[in-house]
Amino acid sequence: MSTILKVEGLTKHFPGNKNGLFGKRDVVQAVDGVSFEIAAGEAVGLVGESGCGKSTTGRLITRLLEPTAGKIEFEGQDITHLSNAQMRPIRSDLQMIFQDPYASLNPRHTVGTIVGTPFKIAGKEPAGGTKKRVQELLEIVGLNPEHYNRYPHEFSGGQRQRIGIARALALRPKLIVADEPVSALDVSIQAQVINLMKDLQKEFGLAFVFIAHDLAVVRHFAQRVAVMYLGNLVEIADRDTLYTNPKHPYTKALLSAVPEADPDAVGARERIRLTGDVPNPINPPSGCRFRTRCWKAQEVCATTPPQLLQVGKSNVACHFPEN
Amino acid sequence: MSNFLEVKDLSVRFNTEDGVVQAVDKLSFSLEKGKTLGIVGESGSGKSVTSLAIMGLHKGSRAEVTGQILVEGQDVNAMSEAQVRKLRGKSMAMIFQDALAALHPYYTVGNQIAEAYQVHNKVSKNEAKKRAIEMLDRVGIPEPQKRVNDYPHQFSGGMRQRAMIAMALSCNPSLLIADEPTTALDVTVQAQILELLRDLQKEFGTAIILITHDLGVVAETADDILLMYAGKAIEYGTVRDVLQKPQHPYGWGLLTSIPRLTGDPDKKLLAIPGAPPSLISVPSGCAFNPRCTYVSQVGAACSSSIPDLLPVSAGAHHLVRCHLDVKTREDIFKNQVAPNL
Numbered sequence: 260m261s262t263i264l265k266v267e268g269l270t271k272h273f274p275g276n277k278n279g280l281f282g283k284r285d286v287v288q289a290v291d292g293v294s295f296e297i298a299a300g301e302a303v304g305l306v307g308e309s310g311c312g313k314s315t316t317g318r319l320i321t322r323l324l325e326p327t328a329g330k331i332e333f334e335g336q337d338i339t340h341l342s343n344a345q346m347r348p349i350r351s352d353l354q355m356i357f358q359d360p361y362a363s364l365n366p367r368h369t370v371g372t373i374v375g376t377p378f379k380i381a382g383k384e385p386a387g388g389t390k391k392r393v394q395e396l397l398e399i400v401g402l403n404p405e406h407y408n409r410y411p412h413e414f415s416g417g418q419r420q421r422i423g424i425a426r427a428l429a430l431r432p433k434l435i436v437a438d439e440p441v442s443a444l445d446v447s448i449q450a451q452v453i454n455l456m457k458d459l460q461k462e463f464g465l466a467f468v469f470i471a472h473d474l475a476v477v478r479h480f481a482q483r484v485a486v487m488y489l490g491n492l493v494e495i496a497d498r499d500t501l502y503t504n505p506k507h508p509y510t511k512a513l514l515s516a517v518p519e520a521d522p523d524a525v526g527a528r529e530r531i532r533l534t535g536d537v538p539n540p541i542n543p544p545s546g547c548r549f550r551t552r553c554w555k556a557q558e559v560c561a562t563t564p565p566q567l568l569q570v571g572k573s574n575v576a577c578h579f580p581e582n
Numbered sequence: 583m584s585n586f587l588e589v590k591d592l593s594v595r596f597n598t599e600d601g602v603v604q605a606v607d608k609l610s611f612s613l614e615k616g617k618t619l620g621i622v623g624e625s626g627s628g629k630s631v632t633s634l635a636i637m638g639l640h641k642g643s644r645a646e647v648t649g650q651i652l653v654e655g656q657d658v659n660a661m662s663e664a665q666v667r668k669l670r671g672k673s674m675a676m677i678f679q680d681a682l683a684a685l686h687p688y689y690t691v692g693n694q695i696a697e698a699y700q701v702h703n704k705v706s707k708n709e710a711k712k713r714a715i716e717m718l719d720r721v722g723i724p725e726p727q728k729r730v731n732d733y734p735h736q737f738s739g740g741m742r743q744r745a746m747i748a749m750a751l752s753c754n755p756s757l758l759i760a761d762e763p764t765t766a767l768d769v770t771v772q773a774q775i776l777e778l779l780r781d782l783q784k785e786f787g788t789a790i791i792l793i794t795h796d797l798g799v800v801a802e803t804a805d806d807i808l809l810m811y812a813g814k815a816i817e818y819g820t821v822r823d824v825l826q827k828p829q830h831p832y833g834w835g836l837l838t839s840i841p842r843l844t845g846d847p848d849k850k851l852l853a854i855p856g857a858p859p860s861l862i863s864v865p866s867g868c869a870f871n872p873r874c875t876y877v878s879q880v881g882a883a884c885s886s887s888i889p890d891l892l893p894v895s896a897g898a899h900h901l902v903r904c905h906l907d908v909k910t911r912e913d914i915f916k917n918q919v920a921p922n923l
Contacts, residue, residue, distance in 0.1 A: 308769070308770065309739075309768055417857055418857070445795065445857075445858065446624060446795055446796075446836055446840060447835060447836060447854040447858070448853075449839070450840070450841070450851035450852070451853040451854075453851060454850055454851055454853055457850075472768065473841075474769070475840070475841040475842055476841045478841060478842075478843060478847045498847065502843065513769060514843065516769040516770045516772065517798065517843055518769075518772070518773075518776070518796065518798030518799050518801065518802045519801060519842065519844075520797035520798045520800075520825055521825065522821045522822050522825055522826065523826075524801075524844075525801060532773060532774065533770045533774075534774075535724075536738045536740050537738075537768075
């Protein structure tokens with residue numbers, strides 16, 4: 260399979276507060292040296308807790324943010340520092356679905372305008388006219404094509420997310436970055452949207468970066484899963500390996516913390532309780548960033564940051580990976 | 583008296599410009615000391631409105647509250663605002679989803695906990711502060727002597743939730759209402775908070791009402807579950823009954839539609855079609871009937887008459903509100919639902 264996206268040493272540092280008049284400005288190390296590849300048509304899940312840099316990574320890939328360092332290659336082309344104008348033709352292949360279906364749709368535009376805008380921006384008139392194509396798209400995502408002239412407020416949260424998906428699909432992209440696309444939706448609606456995106460992924464051979472904090476949701480969508488912690492990629496493996504045999508202690512703890520809707524499973528599973536909170540990304544721990552909450556941490560963890568290395572079928576950044 | 587809390591035929595209506603919103607409709611349940619009741623439902627199902635009614639927080643608003651809310655035999659709904667205020671904090675307390683919004687940004691965390699304590703106890707400021715430190719320590723805040731002087735923004739999300747729990751428990755209330763206490767938190771922190779609530783319950787014998795949309799969270803913490811849809815209780819029973827032998831098609835739908843960490847991940851999730859109804863125009867008959875797969879098994883009754891909340895079998899504690907007869911329900915569950923769980 261051909262590689263569609265290659266990310267190498269991707270880094271984003273945001274400027275933080277200034278310390279006094281002549282003091283140095285803090286640096287928030289949101290994403291630090293993240294590398295991975297995505298094959299065409301592959302769905303990769305990006306999971307982690309709030310502040311781990313998963314959304315920033317998504318925004319860097321779509322170039323909504325300017326990377327501090329590192330390299331992003333899309334279909335072999337280096338897009339790391341392309342200007343907005345240079346990015347425009349690439350954007351038709353690289354689209355994004357946002358988390359908040361209320362904030363990501365312009366309330367003053369009709370659904371027809373919202374879903375039709377990509378054609379206008381890209382300067383591509385679809386065969387048969389924009390309106391016809393937009394109505395086809397609405398039908399593909401399970402909305403009534405007659406709702407073409409309605410405004411976003413006339414739709415429920417789940418339906419709005421479908422509008423966002425239709426907009427992302429409009430230019431037939433090759434890669435979609437979906438940032439927490441179902442976390443704002445009710446439980447019974449989540450499954451509808453996950454099923455829809457899965458069907459679309461298969462039908463159009465789309466590659467996906469699926470960003471989510473919910474490990475169970477990612478398990479039902481992604482073929483490969485990457486786990487992030489405090490700006491670092493700590494483990495990446497194919498789905499079955501990651502969920503049945505997590506190698507990084509953090510992955511293991513994360514999996515064991517997910518509550519399951521089965522009273523019998525409650526006592527049966529091994530529980531790892533992490534203590535404390537995620538440290539501040541302005542001043543992350545030296546060496547391995549997870550060491551302050553890790554039960555396996557030793558001296559080497561404080562001095563040397565672990566590299567992402569192959570262990571069994573996974574790639575894991577840990578000095579003492581699990582078996 | 584065994585039941586600390588008894589809610590009988592609680593209804594809450596709001597008169598709005600667009601019409602009457604029946605947010606809660608004839609809800610009845612009870613709760614013993616030391617037990618946890620999980621109220622589960624999607625947005626707009628009436629779970630939060632119910633909790634506000636128990637706390638007497640609809641008083642002075644446009645809401646019309648009818649029915650009885652007996653806290654230790656006293657009816658909160660019949661009390662004056664001043665009488666309820668005496669109960670709040672002392673007999674019952676509440677923690678909210680968004681701890682940053684629930685804590686006052688201008689006062690230190692310690693101040694806010696101490697204030698809650700002083701309202702119900704005649705103690706000096708110093709003693710109240712001591713109590714605040716004690717409570718912060720109890721909920722697992724490191725260096726409580728120092729952190730007691732911090733403002734809410736200096737706390738992390740998990741710590742704020744702990745501080746709010748400390749405030750709620752400072753007067754040893756017999757009833758704690760937790761409205762989506764972990765929804766805004768990460769899973770590892772959520773696990774810490776749920777464990778803390780369980781420990782505190784064991785220690786103080788508090789009765790807890792846990793309001794959530796997450797079936798995993800109730801499975802881990804609750805003894806009983808009340809499943810709500812469009813303002814009505816549609817299933818009520820023990821956690822085991824409701825999660826392992828669910829009787830209502832909505833419960834079946836929820837359980838088969840949630841992604842899980844076990845089972846075949848490539849199997850399609852069985853989503854519930856449609857969306858929850860607007861409370862201004864609730865479908866006639868059973869509110870779930872437009873989304874229900876099994877309407878054809880019953881016929882016209884689903885859209886014409888509202889089913890009663892009845893025991894699954896004679897004398898059972900497990901109640902369900904559905905027109906399907908027991909035999910059909912068992913067959914559907916065995917052949918179509920259980921294999922997908």
